Amino acid sequence: MTWTLARRAERLEPSAIREILKLAERPGVISLAGGLPAAEGFPVEAVRDATARVLAETPREALQYAASEGFGPLREWVAGHLRAQGLGVEAGQVLITTGSQQGLDLVGKVLLDAGSTVAVETPTYLGALQAFAPCEPRWLALDDDGAGPRPQAMAAARGARFAYLLPTFQNPSGRCLDAARRHALADAALDAGVAIVEDDPYGALWFDDPPPPPLAARAGDGAVYLGSFSKVLAPGLRVGWLVAPKRLFPKLLQAKQAADLHTPGFNQRIVHALVAGGLLDTHLPALRRRYRERRDAMHAALARHLPSGCRWTPPRGGMFFWVELPAGLDAASLLPRAVDAGVAFVPGAPFFCETPQPNTMRLSFATVAPDRLEQGVATLAAIVRDAVATTADTPRGVAPPPQMPALG
Numbered sequence: 001m002t003w004t005l006a007r008r009a010e011r012l013e014p015s016a017i018r019e020i021l022k023l024a025e026r027p028g029v030i031s032l033a034g035g036l037p038a039a040e041g042f043p044v045e046a047v048r049d050a051t052a053r054v055l056a057e058t059p060r061e062a063l064q065y066a067a068s069e070g071f072g073p074l075r076e077w078v079a080g081h082l083r084a085q086g087l088g089v090e091a092g093q094v095l096i097t098t099g100s101q102q103g104l105d106l107v108g109k110v111l112l113d114a115g116s117t118v119a120v121e122t123p124t125y126l127g128a129l130q131a132f133a134p135c136e137p138r139w140l141a142l143d144d145d146g147a148g149p150r151p152q153a154m155a156a157a158r159g160a161r162f163a164y165l166l167p168t169f170q171n172p173s174g175r176c177l178d179a180a181r182r183h184a185l186a187d188a189a190l191d192a193g194v195a196i197v198e199d200d201p202y203g204a205l206w207f208d209d210p211p212p213p214p215l216a217a218r219a220g221d222g223a224v225y226l227g228s229f230s231k232v233l234a235p236g237l238r239v240g241w242l243v244a245p246k247r248l249f250p251k252l253l254q255a256k257q258a259a260d261l262h263t264p265g266f267n268q269r270i271v272h273a274l275v276a277g278g279l280l281d282t283h284l285p286a287l288r289r290r291y292r293e294r295r296d297a298m299h300a301a302l303a304r305h306l307p308s309g310c311r312w313t314p315p316r317g318g319m320f321f322w323v324e325l326p327a328g329l330d331a332a333s334l335l336p337r338a339v340d341a342g343v344a345f346v347p348g349a350p351f352f353c354e355t356p357q358p359n360t361m362r363l364s365f366a367t368v369a370p371d372r373l374e375q376g377v378a379t380l381a382a383i384v385r386d387a388v389a390t391t392a393d394t395p396r397g398v399a400p401p402p403q404m405p406a407l408g
Ligand SMILES: Cc1ncc(COP(=O)(O)O)c(C=O)c1O
Pocket: 035, 098, 099, 100, 101, 102, 125, 127, 166, 171, 199, 201, 227, 228, 229, 230, 235, 239, 240
């Protein structure tokens, strides 16, 4: 039998990161690669208690098919939580999703035709590029001055179906836009008639000060806002949410129905029991402490070990450092040597929709204890130093031998 693939399937590609994670699973490898939360921080006992309570109090409702919109009390909780952050949200605008990854998929299905323009940051979240790519969009890289996309770039994006933005502890760069840039961007997007899709799974994971209010707080009906319980509770629950303008909500709901009817009601009730019971009041400060300590350890190790010419900015929240190596180095070509030496990372190139910057890498500190972070960064830095020396020794005009096939 010859199976003829749909054009959208041709656009589906293996995730470069998932391929790298397979390498990182080798015994003894210190993985700075995954975007996973620290498993030792999962609130296991609280989940056990909440599960028992759900099964004791509403076993049949929890195990039955449920509403596509999501579990009412959880939608109310999300709306109340967002109102406390200055967003004018009603529960009727909250759609519970199977992780925020599903929210991205639904947004793409509802808003994109083949050839539609999506404006993105460079770099941007690889999973969003993957979610939107089957809709065959045209990417538009927003002009950026280092402090974020330039507000003027929104005028250049006029006609785009939406701008996909991650202003808070971005994956992969860890960057957090300040309040002034957020205001200017949201206003410029409204002026240009460009809708905003704001992805914010890391906002609660701040280490120094809380981030400024989301773009959606200013853009109102001009924004879809996505969030998740994956990073604050556990990704295995697969519970996220999106907030949509009232006019758009019914279409997203219909796409949700077509995709999976509803997010598991059992999981939603467990999440609701946890958050409504006040777990986050104690859990979040503990999580922030753990990640702050790891952020500090990685920052110190990078400063101690990386050669001059490498650049990074310590993130003020989230899970990632974004490191720029000296120009001319290709992070992907260093990965096999790094894994052989016992450390894994994610090369930066897959996070660019066009013109990748090969001398970049994403390092996650979330799952590694401080002493192992020191060891992992020292190992990685030795490989970078070696590559810097080799590049300096390479005669001009002679390309170094390829080290590794293309990722993914
Ligand atoms: C920026 C961003 N958006 C969305 C997701 C998807 O998260 P989930 O589907 O677990 O809610 C991730 C996961 O790492 C992410 O980093």
